[in-house]
Amino acid sequence: MTPTHFTISSAFLLGMMGLAFHRTHLLSALLCLEAMMLALFIALSLWSLQLDATGCSTAPMLMLAFSACEASAGLALLVATARTHGTGHMQALNLLQC
Amino acid sequence: MAYIMLTLLIGMVLGVISVASNPSPYFAALGLVLVAGVGCVVLMGHGGSFLSLVLFLIYLGGMLVVFAYCVALAAEPYPEAWGEWSVLGSVLGYLLLVVGAGSWFWGGWYEGMWVPVDELIEFSVVAADSGGVALMYSLGGGLLVVSAWVLLLTLLVVLELTRGLARGALRAV
Numbered sequence: 001m002t003p004t005h006f007t008i009s010s011a012f013l014l015g016m017m018g019l020a021f022h023r024t025h026l027l028s029a030l031l032c033l034e035a036m037m038l039a040l041f042i043a044l045s046l047w048s049l050q051l052d053a054t055g056c057s058t059a060p061m062l063m064l065a066f067s068a069c070e071a072s073a074g075l076a077l078l079v080a081t082a083r084t085h086g087t088g089h090m091q092a093l094n095l096l097q098c
Numbered sequence: 099m100a101y102i103m104l105t106l107l108i109g110m111v112l113g114v115i116s117v118a119s120n121p122s123p124y125f126a127a128l129g130l131v132l133v134a135g136v137g138c139v140v141l142m143g144h145g146g147s148f149l150s151l152v153l154f155l156i157y158l159g160g161m162l163v164v165f166a167y168c169v170a171l172a173a174e175p176y177p178e179a180w181g182e183w184s185v186l187g188s189v190l191g192y193l194l195l196v197v198g199a200g201s202w203f204w205g206g207w208y209e210g211m212w213v214p215v216d217e218l219i220e221f222s223v224v225a226a227d228s229g230g231v232a233l234m235y236s237l238g239g240g241l242l243v244v245s246a247w248v249l250l251l252t253l254l255v256v257l258e259l260t261r262g263l264a265r266g267a268l269r270a271v
Contacts, residue, residue: 057149075164
């Protein structure tokens with residue numbers, strides 16, 4: 001595994017672990033999701049640059065557009081949660097209980 | 099040049115650790131800005147200056163500004179930075195994980211592996227990544243139209259989610 005490949009893989013996995021082990025705020029989970037999307041963008045761009053496959057350069061552009069859509073949907077959910085439950089804390093989302 | 103790339107890649111991993119350790123959202127957004135900036139320079143080091151520009155403009159200038167406005171919703175009197183023990187424990191754990199996984203691989207890393215080799219097969223007027231992105235408008239025009247409809251759909255989704263009042267389970271208090 002080249003160092004660059006190792007770095008972007010570990011960036012993605014660290015973001016995923018940050019999303020899984022989130023603590024208080026819903027917003028910090030959304031920020032970890034954004035970090036995963038950023039690692040994916042850099043990975044796709046480096047893929048097309050290192051393989052000299054310039055036709056693959058459209059993939060990171062479209063991925064960025066769709067990740068902006070996903071971020072806006074996540075933030076809309078955050079706003080709706082804050083308006084319904086009063087806070088953005090994860091403990092407030094306790095309606096479904098085992 | 100290899101040292102510059104080493105520093106940038108380490109900076110990227112440290113930035114993602116600073117986001118993944120879940121401090122208060124103010125500091126997580128700062129860490130994300132660091133990761134995006136360093137990632138842009140990594141892309142430029144590999145020759146992708148247009149993609150780096152797009153990342154800076156759209157990601158930092160568009161998405162993270164919106165996130166910064168939403169961080170105002172998470173205002174708290176005592177925000178936890180990375181000095182707080184609960185966050186510092188996560189930082190040290192992730193650092194240990196990355197160093198441990200890296201020690202698996204760094205036996206096979208040599209000097210030349212850190213930087214790309216610029217292979218000039220031929221001379222060209224258009225840079226590689228700019229020419230590739232232009233394909234999105236010519237051969238990939240169909241996907242572009244579909245993406246435009248997806249973006250419109252997302253706008254309607256967001257407006258419906260934040261409508262509030264009496265519709266749906268999410269309503270204004």
